[in-house]
Amino acid sequence: xxxxxxxxAERRRRTEERILSAARAIFAERGFQRTTIRxxxxxxxxxxxxxxxxxxxxxxxxxxxxxxxxxxxxxGELEPVEELLGRIGMKMGPLPQATLAMMRSMLTHPDxxxxxxxxxxxxxxxxxxxxxxxDAELRAALMVSTMLGVTIAHQLxxxxxxxxxxxxxxxxxxxxxxxxxxxx
Amino acid sequence: xxxxxxxxAERRRRTEERILSAARAIFAERGFQRTTIRxxxxxxxxxxxxxxxxxxxxxxxxxxxxxxxxxxxxxGELEPVEELLGRIGMKMGPLPQATLAMMRSMLTHPDxxxxxxxxxxxxxxxxxxxxxxxDAELRAALMVSTMLGVTIAHQLxxxxxxxxxxxxxxxxxxxxxxxxxxxx
DNA sequence: TCGTTGAGTCAACGACTGTTGAGCGAAGTG
DNA sequence: CACTTCGCTCAACAGTCGTTGACTCAACGA
Numbered sequence: 001x002x003x004x005x006x007x008x009a010e011r012r013r014r015t016e017e018r019i020l021s022a023a024r025a026i027f028a029e030r031g032f033q034r035t036t037i038r039x040x041x042x043x044x045x046x047x048x049x050x051x052x053x054x055x056x057x058x059x060x061x062x063x064x065x066x067x068x069x070x071x072x073x074x075x076g077e078l079e080p081v082e083e084l085l086g087r088i089g090m091k092m093g094p095l096p097q098a099t100l101a102m103m104r105s106m107l108t109h110p111d112x113x114x115x116x117x118x119x120x121x122x123x124x125x126x127x128x129x130x131x132x133x134x135d136a137e138l139r140a141a142l143m144v145s146t147m148l149g150v151t152i153a154h155q156l157x158x159x160x161x162x163x164x165x166x167x168x169x170x171x172x173x174x175x176x177x178x179x180x181x182x183x184x
Numbered sequence: 185x186x187x188x189x190x191x192x193a194e195r196r197r198r199t200e201e202r203i204l205s206a207a208r209a210i211f212a213e214r215g216f217q218r219t220t221i222r223x224x225x226x227x228x229x230x231x232x233x234x235x236x237x238x239x240x241x242x243x244x245x246x247x248x249x250x251x252x253x254x255x256x257x258x259x260g261e262l263e264p265v266e267e268l269l270g271r272i273g274m275k276m277g278p279l280p281q282a283t284l285a286m287m288r289s290m291l292t293h294p295d296x297x298x299x300x301x302x303x304x305x306x307x308x309x310x311x312x313x314x315x316x317x318x319d320a321e322l323r324a325a326l327m328v329s330t331m332l333g334v335t336i337a338h339q340l341x342x343x344x345x346x347x348x349x350x351x352x353x354x355x356x357x358x359x360x361x362x363x364x365x366x367x368x
Numbered sequence: 369t370c371g372t373t374g375a376g377t378c379a380a381c382g383a384c385t386g387t388t389g390a391g392c393g394a395a396g397t398g
Numbered sequence: 399c400a401c402t403t404c405g406c407t408c409a410a411c412a413g414t415c416g417t418t419g420a421c422t423c424a425a426c427g428a
Contacts, residue, residue, distance in 0.1 A: 008395055012405065031292035033217040037386065047407050052387060107340055108215035108292050120337070121344045128345075138357050141345035142334060146361070149333015150326060153304070156291055160305045161312075161325035173322050176364040177330070181357075192425055196375065221416065231377050236417060 016054055019044040023065040027101035032062055032109040059111070066102045066112075082171065085127075085147065085178070092167040092174075095155060104156060120144055133184050143181045150174065200238055203228040207249040211285035216246055216293040243295070250286045250296075266355065269311075269331065269362070276351040276358075279339060287340060304328055315366055323365045330362065 006014070022043035026035045037058055041048040055061040085091060095103075105112040127140035150170065154162045162170065190198070206227035210219045221242055225232040239245040269275060279287075289296040311324035334354065338346040346354065
C-alpha cells in the first residue's frame with residue numbers, strides 16, 4: 001500500500017504541511033489566542049516541540065499559516081459589480097482556511113488587525129480608482145465594509161437567515177445594494 | 185473637598201461601578217481572552233481578589249459588563265431606512281463601551297458569539313417583518329450584515345477611508361444601498 | 369463601649385501556556 | 399561498515415492566569 005517510505009526531505013515537507021494545515025483549521029476555528037501550540041501539534045500528530053523547531057514561535061506559525069500564496073484571478077466576464085469586487089479579490093462563496101483564520105483573529109490580535117486593515121485599505125483604493133466620481137473613496141470603503149459584514153455574518157457568526165442561503169442567492173440579492181454604492 | 189467619606193453601602197456601589205467601567209473599557213479594547221482580571225483590577229485601583237469576590241468569575245464579570253440596561257428609544261421622525269434601523273436599535277455614531285466589548289469578543293469568545301448571533305437574529309426578524317415582500321428575511325439579514333460590517337470597519341478596525349468620515353456622512357452615503365435592500 | 373459585619377488586601381495554589389535543551393534512532397554519506 | 403546528519407520526542411522551565419482562603423481594619427448596630 002504505502003509504497004516508498006519516502007525520503008527524509010520529503011517526510012519533512014509533508015510533516016510541515018500537516019502542521020500548517022492543522023494550524024489553519026484551528027486558527028480559523030478559535031482565533032490566535034485560544035489556539036495552543038499543543039492543540040496544533042496534537043491535530044498534526046506531532047510533538048509540540050517540533051512545531052517550535054519548524055516555525056520558531058506561535059506568531060511565526062500564524063503568519064505562515066495565514067499567508068495566501070496567490071491572489072485568485074478573476075475568471076471570465078462578470079456582472080459589473082461582481083467584476084469590480086472580483087478584481088480586488090472579493091467574492092462570495094467559501095473562503096480558504098487561511099483567510100478565515102485571519103478574519104477570526106482580526107478583532108483580538110493586533111498583528112492580524114493591522115494586516116487585514118492594510119489589505120482592506122488596498123482594496124478600497126483599487127475600488128475607488130475603478131469607480132471614479134467625487135466621494136469614490138467613501139463609497140468604495142462602504143462596499144468593502146458591506147462585503148466584510150456579510151462574510152462575517154455568514155461564515156463566522158452563522159446568522160440564521162444566512163445559513164441556508166447559497167452564495168449565489170446572497171450575491172444576487174446584494175447586487176442592487178452594491179450597485180447603488182458603485183454608481184453613487 | 186471630598187465631603188462625606190460616604191457610607192459603606194455607597195462605597196461598595198462606587199467601587200463596583202468603577203470595576204465595571206474599567207472592565208468595559210478593557211474588554212472593548214482587547215476582547216475577552218486578552219483581558220486579565222489583574223488588568224481590570226489595576227485600572228480600577230483595586231485588588232484582583234476583590235473583583236472575584238464581587239463578580240464570582242471572569243465570565244460573570246464579562247456578562248455584567250456587557251449587559252446593556254435599556255434599548256435606546258428612537259427619537260422623532262427619521263428617513264424611512266434610518267427609521268427601520270433605528271426601530272431595531274441600529275444606528276451609526278459612537279456605540280456604548282458595552283456594545284464594543286461584545287463586538288470585540290464575538291469572533292473568539294463562543295458565549296459572546298452566541299449572544300450577538302441571537303441579538304442580530306432578532307433584529308433580522310423584526311426588520312423582515314417591517315419589510316414584508318418575498319425574500320424579506322434574506323434582505324433584512326443583508327441589511328443587518330451591512331450595518332455590522334460598516335460598524336466593524338469603522339469602530340473596530342479603523343479603515344483609513346472611514347476614519348475621517350462623520351457618522352452622518354456615512355449614514356447618508358449608505359442610505360441608497362440600504363434602501364435598495366429594503367425595497368427589494 | 370464592645371462585638372459584629374463586611375469592604376478590601378495579601379500571599380499563595382494549581383493549571384496552562386510558550387518555549388527550550390538534551391537526547392534517541394533511523395536515514396543519509398563515505 | 400563506521401560516522402554523521404537530522405527529524406522527532408521527552409521532560410522540564412519560567413511566566414502568567416483565574417481563583418481561593420486567611421487576614422486587616424474601619425464602619426456599623428446594640
